Amino acid sequence: MASLDVITDRSDPAVQRIVDVTKPSRSVVKTALIEDPEPLLQSIRAGLGFIEVYGLETTPLPAELLDACQERNIPVRLIGTAVVNQIFKGDKKPKAFGIVRVPKPRGFADLAETTGDLIVLDGVKIVGNIGAIVRTAFALGAGGIVLVDSDLATVADRRLVRASRGYVFSLPVVLATRDEAVAALREAGTRLVSFRADGALSVRDLHDADGRLALLFGSEKTGMSDDFEGLAADSVSIPINPAAESLNVSVSAAIALHERAHRNLPAR
The missing domain is CATH 3.30.1330.30 (Ribosomal protein L30/S12)
Structure with missing residues (x-):
């Protein structure tokens, strides 16, 4: 040049x-x-x-x-x-x-065109955590991300672009209300699994789960909202040292996506 x-x-x-x-x-x-x-x-x-x-x-x-x-x-x-x-x-x-x-906002129709698992973040508002999850989701082959009640007006938010290292534009990231997300997931028929401390399944059980999953993570403070309770097919926990209070949501998402990478990466 x-x-x-x-x-x-x-x-x-x-x-x-x-x-x-x-x-x-x-x-x-x-x-x-x-x-x-x-x-x-x-x-x-x-x-x-x-x-x-x-x-x-x-x-x-x-x-x-x-x-x-x-x-x-x-x-x-x-x-x-x-x-x-x-x-x-x-x-x-x-x-x-x-x-x-700024590109046109992504919608649930864009998610339907992908095959990898979905990440649903319910009430996660810390932009640094969202950005880290976006980057990991792209790296491990997720099909897209749904941000519910994130307080973000656009995925082109300067903080999110910086935190995701620019990967926020490399896969569908959908901003939605809880009603919109619940309706879209129910219509799609995607199996929703929620992550919680007392989950019935271990994260290791996801390794052999068939078909596409929607992996639901609640907010850092209040966890999953009641709107998704009746929709979740299973609850999943990540075994940790009982002396530790919890895992950061971005770390939990990374662990879950790693268990699913053998399915998602070839599909991507």
């Missing part, structure tokens, strides 16, 4: 575009900020439409990222240090970032 242009003028239209997209509250989210090389690469591979990708004048962009941008005809420019400092001010300055058009 030829030498890159450098933005040194604060009045460049791109600068205002970046400032606008970093604002914490926007009524309509049409564009999003993707930060750092790995999430950028993953988002490009997921087929997102980028307006432009930027690097710091003082930090060379990775060759792999430049090649990916060139292959997809994504414009790339560098930004001068003074302008970067004005844009991000007290925030951490990413080594690379891009402005992407």
